[in-house]
Amino acid sequence: MAASEQEILAGLAEIVNEETGIDTGDVQPEKSFTDDLDIDSLSMMTIVVNAEEKFGVRIPDDDVKGLSTVGDAVSYIAKASA
Amino acid sequence: MTESRLTDAQRVVVTGLGATTPLGGDVATTWAAMLAGQSGVKVLTEDWVETLPVHIGAPVAVDPSEVLPRPLIKRSDRSGQFAIIAAREAWADAGAPELEPERIGVVIASGIGGVTTLLDAYDTLKERGARRVLPMTVPMLMPNGPAALVGLELVARAGVHTPVSACSSGAEAIAYAVDMIRTGRADIVAAGGTEAAIHPLPLAGFAAMQALSTRNDEPERASRPYDKGRDGFVLGEGAGVLVLETLEHALARGATIYGEIAGAGITSDAHHMAQPDPVGAGATRAMGMALRAAGATASDVVHINAHATSTPVGDVAEAEAIRNALGDAVNGVCVSGTKSMTGHLLGAAGAVETIATLLALRDRKAPATTNLEDPDDDVHLDVVRGEPRALPDGELLALNNSFGFGGHNVALAVRSV
Numbered sequence: 001m002a003a004s005e006q007e008i009l010a011g012l013a014e015i016v017n018e019e020t021g022i023d024t025g026d027v028q029p030e031k032s033f034t035d036d037l038d039i040d041s042l043s044m045m046t047i048v049v050n051a052e053e054k055f056g057v058r059i060p061d062d063d064v065k066g067l068s069t070v071g072d073a074v075s076y077i078a079k080a081s082a
Numbered sequence: 083m084t085e086s087r088l089t090d091a092q093r094v095v096v097t098g099l100g101a102t103t104p105l106g107g108d109v110a111t112t113w114a115a116m117l118a119g120q121s122g123v124k125v126l127t128e129d130w131v132e133t134l135p136v137h138i139g140a141p142v143a144v145d146p147s148e149v150l151p152r153p154l155i156k157r158s159d160r161s162g163q164f165a166i167i168a169a170r171e172a173w174a175d176a177g178a179p180e181l182e183p184e185r186i187g188v189v190i191a192s193g194i195g196g197v198t199t200l201l202d203a204y205d206t207l208k209e210r211g212a213r214r215v216l217p218m219t220v221p222m223l224m225p226n227g228p229a230a231l232v233g234l235e236l237v238a239r240a241g242v243h244t245p246v247s248a249c250s251s252g253a254e255a256i257a258y259a260v261d262m263i264r265t266g267r268a269d270i271v272a273a274g275g276t277e278a279a280i281h282p283l284p285l286a287g288f289a290a291m292q293a294l295s296t297r298n299d300e301p302e303r304a305s306r307p308y309d310k311g312r313d314g315f316v317l318g319e320g321a322g323v324l325v326l327e328t329l330e331h332a333l334a335r336g337a338t339i340y341g342e343i344a345g346a347g348i349t350s351d352a353h354h355m356a357q358p359d360p361v362g363a364g365a366t367r368a369m370g371m372a373l374r375a376a377g378a379t380a381s382d383v384v385h386i387n388a389h390a391t392s393t394p395v396g397d398v399a400e401a402e403a404i405r406n407a408l409g410d411a412v413n414g415v416c417v418s419g420t421k422s423m424t425g426h427l428l429g430a431a432g433a434v435e436t437i438a439t440l441l442a443l444r445d446r447k448a449p450a451t452t453n454l455e456d457p458d459d460d461v462h463l464d465v466v467r468g469e470p471r472a473l474p475d476g477e478l479l480a481l482n483n484s485f486g487f488g489g490h491n492v493a494l495a496v497r498s499v
Contacts, residue, residue, distance in 0.1 A: 018153070019153060019157075020153050021152065042217045045216075046216050046217055049214060053214070
């Protein structure tokens with residue numbers, strides 16, 4: 001069964017925290033990865049690779065560019081794993 | 083004691099020390115353990131150990147995961163983690179000097195670089211494909227990674243460097259830092275070495291060279307420089323970092339001074355890729371160069387922290403080189419082989435042992451070489467055994483030797499203050 005968006009958000013927050021040390025509570029849907037969370041492109045790619053692993057989805061590099069907020073990523077993963 | 087020919091603006095002194103070693107997570111713990119004759123060597127517990135002929139090593143006493151935040155652990159090779167720990171301690175010990183970033187330099191050496199990152203990433207590539215290879219892999223495996231990490235930490239913009247000369251790398255870093263300061267490129271340099279190579283591949287490679295001790299049943303007795311029963315070195319890991327600046331600069335800011343890096347000698351053998359020159363000619367020249375650079379003579383030397391890795395060939399070649407370099411003055415020199423306790427930290431060895439040399443002069447105590455029960459008849463040196471040896475009062479000079487595969491020889495002359 002596919003994970004709910006709430007579960008995806010919690011899982012993504014854990015991955016972001018592991019990589020950057022950002023508090024899981026700060027990883028909210030409206031937050032921008034670059035502008036709000038100050039995540040650089042290398043960390044972003046690490047987060048993507050770990051998210052692919054965790055949620056069993058594939059996020060092509062071209063699609064990563066479209067994921068500007070945490071919410072974008074949660075929706076993308078939800079759709080991809082549905 | 084021969085007077086230094088240099089002015090206070092040319093003499094380079096040490097004002098901060100930092101280390102993480104098999105004996106302790108900092109300098110004070112490491113030095114206390116060294117004076118107490120403790121061993122950092124143990125039976126390795128990883129599941130791959132049984133596949134190797136060598137089951138022992140000298141891992142750091144305090145794992146980086148206990149002192150560094152998890153994101154830094156995930157984004158840096160273990161060798162970078164050691165370097166950060168040692169550099170933070172050294173910089174704080176130096177009083178966290180405040181100066182323009184353009185005047186701060188970093189020289190952190192490594193013998194092998196991010197070898198565990200490289201090999202673990204290769205396992206990932208083979209088992210799970212290219213997509214699973216993390217984007218930080220290259221910055222983590224490159225040998226200059228630890229130097230760059232320390233440069234970021236200290237905001238150092240006068241240059242970040244990484245000498246690579248196998249087991250003499252750490253000493254070469256200190257020599258390079260002295261040059262940076264004397265040529266006016268930097269006012270303060272954090273210099274040293276780091277190594278994290280306890281992984282089955284380097285162990286298998288060193289074992290294939292028959293360079294490692296296989297005294298698997300008696301780990302604490304395995305590293306035994308100058309002893310007849312020695313059968314190779316023990317692979318250790320860790321880092322040492324020193325903060326260096328001119329005497330003038332140190333005095334002006336009221337820094338505590340541990341001692342002076344009075345001279346350095348660097349030579350190469352051009353004899354063999356991995357065997358030492360049997361009479362140690364290059365090592366002899368390096369020691370002579372270091373003494374001349376220090377404005378000193380052989381009779382000024384009271385103590386040597388020897389390279390002394392516990393290999394059958396290397397220890398004798400170095401002993402011969404020391405006798406040739408010092409001549410009759412060798413009789414007044416006590417020699418310590420601290421790898422008997424730490425194992426061999428490869429690219430970090432020269433830095434950690436320079437710290438031990440500085441502290442031996444400060445505390446007037448040369449550490450004992452442990453496990454020296456039956457001295458090799460071919461080693462004609464006064465090697466400290468049993469208890470640490472008291473050193474005399476007054477201004478003292480010591481040498482620290484480091485040699486590396488490839489025929490690298492580095493000798494540093496250290497003067498007390």
